[in-house]
Amino acid sequence: MSEKPEKKKTAAEEAEEVKQILSAVSTEVPALIKSIISAVFSEEAGKNMGRAAAAFYKELKDSGMPDNVAVKMTENYIGVFTSLGDLLKGAGGKKGQIIINAGKGKEIGEEIERRIKEKLAEKKAEAEEEEE
């Protein structure tokens, strides 16, 4: 008899924890994705990549390369930057989980973990204040 309310309390606590995690994730993840997208797909990023490709193409042309070959090589040059899928395939785990093991990836992982922990601590403190 006395076990039943305790079990219910655990379920409520778990639901509360899930709520806090989802609340933190729903604010942090879109912001993270937005910043990644704007780093790759902005007018400035396009311009910079265009400048790099143009410099590459100009160098090839100046060294006497035929136009069609220079264009093909520039296409391949850009293809290296855009083969993100292959890059992620290499970084991904067997079940689609991304393994963060390289320097910058580890930093990003730690940053996400830190922010989620901060948000959870904030929410917990707020909940405690409300209870008081």
Added chain:
Amino acid sequence: MGKTPSLLILSILDSGVSAIRLMGSLVVIYLGLGWKVRKARRAFEKELIRIGMSKEDAQRIGAQYASLKDNAVKAIKRSIAGFRF
């Protein structure tokens, strides 16, 4: 008596709201992505044309740049499809 179940229901409802908010944000990001890619591609092609490349070639290379979006979306879809709790 009714405090714990109501807390549980409230938490579940809040979780649902957060999940819907997350999905909404992702949909908005996805919809805005096409526009951002078009803008970036135009700036990219402009630079190539400025250096003396023909418009057709610049557009072909621009399409390669824009394919980065498809690759990224595919990679995200693959990782979501393979995600297990």
